[in-house]
Amino acid sequence: MPEVLKPDSLKILNNPSQEPQWREDFPIRWENDHYVTRRELAKFLTLGSAFLVIANVVMAFFGKFRGAEQYPRAFVANASAIPESGSMLFRYPTDRDPCILVRAKSGELRAYSQTCTHLSCAVVHRAQDGVLSCPCHMGLFSETEGRPVAGPPIRPLPRILLDQQGDQVFAIGVEV
């Protein structure tokens, strides 16, 4: 007589002490799974924490050992060429660094990097308000000190140090 194959689900009826088939297929309980997932997440987060420390240490290292930068002396313009409330664009210390020379309301010449300290758009001189204005997000910087006075920027514009010899104006450094 041929042997009758019983379906798996019937095994449990024949032997109630045995675990059902699905238990063999899915042997891990929910709570055990959560337990392991949380343990692994803790490991992963601690690794992330280590990376953040590395980032901080690298920045501290750069800050400590970055030597004082040397800036060239470069001719910018003749002072007489900048009218009252006027401005002029130039590049300093390299050709990739746009700067702006402005004659403030007080009559003094001031120069700043033209790169906005928010998201690097180019600032323009708004002489009637005595500010340098960034059109991207309406950031405003004072024309006399370069500090932010409105909008999203929180850092002042890097200031270009000037040296005037007679009528000639030279850039001699950058003050961040």
Added chain:
Amino acid sequence: METRQQGQTMFTGILLLIGTVIIVQLWLVGASMDALLAHETEILIPAAIISFLGLLLNAGLLYYIHDFDKRVRRSNPAR
């Protein structure tokens, strides 16, 4: 309550702690980057030290988790 269940609750608490420390560390990285760009270098070293202390705290908590796990396995080797 079963030990593993207790562990699960405890791990959730510890994860929250670790997460909080990481948020503080993220903030420190952001603040340090801002300071570096503004050439305010004096806060960079204290920020790195505080971040490192955060890592030590996280590592301590992770060690505790491992230790707890080891004890659970020892008391119930089948799992």
